[in-house]
Amino acid sequence: MNTSSRIALVTGATRGIGLETVRQLAQAGVHTLLAGRDRSRAVEASLKLQAEGLPVEAIALDVTSGHSIREAVREVERRHGRLDILVNNAGIALDDWNKAPSEQPPETWRQTFETNVFGLVEVTRAFLPLLRASSSGRIVNVSSVLGSSALQADPASDYYAIKLPAYNVSKSAVNAWTIQLAYELRDTGIKVNAIHPGNIKTDMNPNAELDVGVGARSSVEMALLGADGPTGTFTHLGETLPW
Numbered sequence: 696m697n698t699s700s701r702i703a704l705v706t707g708a709t710r711g712i713g714l715e716t717v718r719q720l721a722q723a724g725v726h727t728l729l730a731g732r733d734r735s736r737a738v739e740a741s742l743k744l745q746a747e748g749l750p751v752e753a754i755a756l757d758v759t760s761g762h763s764i765r766e767a768v769r770e771v772e773r774r775h776g777r778l779d780i781l782v783n784n785a786g787i788a789l790d791d792w793n794k795a796p797s798e799q800p801p802e803t804w805r806q807t808f809e810t811n812v813f814g815l816v817e818v819t820r821a822f823l824p825l826l827r828a829s830s831s832g833r834i835v836n837v838s839s840v841l842g843s844s845a846l847q848a849d850p851a852s853d854y855y856a857i858k859l860p861a862y863n864v865s866k867s868a869v870n871a872w873t874i875q876l877a878y879e880l881r882d883t884g885i886k887v888n889a890i891h892p893g894n895i896k897t898d899m900n901p902n903a904e905l906d907v908g909v910g911a912r913s914s915v916e917m918a919l920l921g922a923d924g925p926t927g928t929f930t931h932l933g934e935t936l937p938w
């Protein structure tokens with residue numbers, strides 16, 4: 696059992712912002728579990744970071760599978776006995792840009808919510824006992840500025856016209872859930888915060904300009920918050936975003 700350094704787990708970490716979040720947490724000296732729904736790809740990604748001398752190990756975790764979540768919790772409990780940092784990064788965006796909000800099919804809504812909302816809530820609930828076993832638990836929910844209901848409703852906002860309803864509303868739900876859980880845990884050492892990573896070039900957002908180095912920074916900052924840090928916030932690189 697590892698008792699010396701902090702233990703983190705990042706979901707959806709086989710590529711994109713999640714993979715870079717693992718790298719930056721490990722570079723900060725945190726023993727980091729790189730979680731992927733495909734075990735072999737998680738192992739492959741972990742081996743590359745281990746070759747850079749980073750304290751990273753792979754774990755299988757499909758956030759839409761109760762069985763996979765339970766197995767991952769058992770594995771972390773067996774290997775480490777606790778979890779200090781959970782970064783809920785896994786996410787999908789399925790909306791068709793060429794369809795109006797009312798035209799997105801029900802299956803798009805269901806699949807998006809399964810991963811982005813129900814999966815995130817179930818993973819968090821399942822790991823909560825191990826986070827409570829930490830002296831300073833941190834939960835980071837990777838949301839999006841597109842989940843800001845205030846900006847989505849504001850004709851003056853740059854994001855007003857970006858209407859990807861299933862994705863945007865799923866991230867609004869992540870924000871709302873962050874508020875609920877932060878309230879529940881307000882008198883514990885566990886801090887729960889939502890972040891927007893930025894407009895980052897990944898498979899999900901291939902036309903963006905910022906690289907994953909920037910994209911991981913908000914998650915890492917909130918994962919490494921000190922005891923005097925905030926809880927129940929929605930931020931991007933330290934700037935507060937409207938809910």
Ligand code: NAP
Nearest residue numbers: 707709710711712757758785786839894895897898899900
């Ligand atoms: P990405 O490159 O598409 O990576 C998404 C990751 O999520 C992949 O590792 C994928 O795993 C994983 N994933 C999907 N479904 C999963 C499941 N059921 N269980 C476990 N893992 C699953 O996307 P990204 O841009 O890095 O996005 C990371 C997070 O940032 C997402 O929550 C996204 O909504 C958010 N975000 C991104 C941007 C942006 O500009 N890129 C902006 C705002 C918010 P596989 O490799 O197995 O598919």
